[in-house]
Amino acid sequence: MSTVQISASDVNKLRQQTGAGMMDCKKALTETNGDFEAAVDYLRKKGAKVAASRQDRESNEGVVIARTSEDFKRGVVIELNCETDFVAKNAEFVAFGNEIANLAVNEKPATIEELLALDIDVENGRVKLADAIIEKTGKIGEKIGVSKYEVIEGEKVVAYIHGNFRLGVLVGLNKAAEGADAAGKDVAMQIAAMNPVAIDKDGVDATTIERELAIAKDQIRAEGKPEEMVEKIAAGKLNKFYKDSTLLNQEFVKDSSKSVSQFLDTVEKGLTVTAFKRVALGA
Numbered sequence: 567m568s569t570v571q572i573s574a575s576d577v578n579k580l581r582q583q584t585g586a587g588m589m590d591c592k593k594a595l596t597e598t599n600g601d602f603e604a605a606v607d608y609l610r611k612k613g614a615k616v617a618a619s620r621q622d623r624e625s626n627e628g629v630v631i632a633r634t635s636e637d638f639k640r641g642v643v644i645e646l647n648c649e650t651d652f653v654a655k656n657a658e659f660v661a662f663g664n665e666i667a668n669l670a671v672n673e674k675p676a677t678i679e680e681l682l683a684l685d686i687d688v689e690n691g692r693v694k695l696a697d698a699i700i701e702k703t704g705k706i707g708e709k710i711g712v713s714k715y716e717v718i719e720g721e722k723v724v725a726y727i728h729g730n731f732r733l734g735v736l737v738g739l740n741k742a743a744e745g746a747d748a749a750g751k752d753v754a755m756q757i758a759a760m761n762p763v764a765i766d767k768d769g770v771d772a773t774t775i776e777r778e779l780a781i782a783k784d785q786i787r788a789e790g791k792p793e794e795m796v797e798k799i800a801a802g803k804l805n806k807f808y809k810d811s812t813l814l815n816q817e818f819v820k821d822s823s824k825s826v827s828q829f830l831d832t833v834e835k836g837l838t839v840t841a842f843k844r845v846a847l848g849a
């Protein structure tokens with residue numbers, strides 16, 4: 567048992583330094599005889615224990631943050647999860663998600679693993695992001711983690727966040743044309759609403775094509791069509807799938823008289839999408 571007198575100002579100082587709860591700070595100082603550095607370590611270890619004890623908990627709430635570099639040549643989107651909607655709407659939690667997105671933009675990690683290994687500023691100095699997440703878990707008392715991390719690069723990258731951080735989209739364009747910001751946002755909103763499977767039909771993977779053809783053929787046969795017509799009708803259904811499910815061929819949601827490709831061409835001749843990422847919370 568500590569014989570050191572722990573004052574309220576000491577507790578408050580540690581609380582300001584670490585962001586931990588008042589009772590946790592008092593216990594940490596008591597257990598470490600008032601040693602502030604040891605108390606910080608104590609709280610971090612407590613956070614690690616909390617994180618370990620919550621590994622079996624579902625963490626399907628959270629925020630999705632999309633962000634671009636200052637030159638708009640690179641964009642990232644991250645999903646930071648927690649357990650409850652209450653925490654997801656907490657300003658401190660949202661700010662932590664923004665800090666992680668900024669870190670990813672500035673340091674350019676290629677994978678989640680590289681992102682988690684980067685140093686990030688916290689109340690008591692700089693630590694690895696993985697450790698900062700453990701500390702945040704200990705402070706908030708919910709399982710927290712980065713579940714998704716996507717990156718694209720291009721001549722012009724536009725980021726869009728939809729629905730109170732519920733969905734994030736990145737769009738890469740082949741030109742930094744006049745009007746590209748507004749056009750990129752319109753296309754990002756299209757992606758958010760219509761969830762295309764690829765940019766164009768050439769980007770649809772073979773497995774998806776085979777599945778769509780198989781479904782189409784089963785439907786056609788169930789309708790009693792002659793076998794010799796099955797292939798031709800299935801090909802038509804596949805073309806309809808491309809029109810409905812690939813971005814450039816979709817009807818533009820803001821003007822159904824145009825496809826997305828035609829819309830982009832009205833902004834600047836030859837303007838097109840080179841890449842996109844869509845991250846929906848919990849999906």
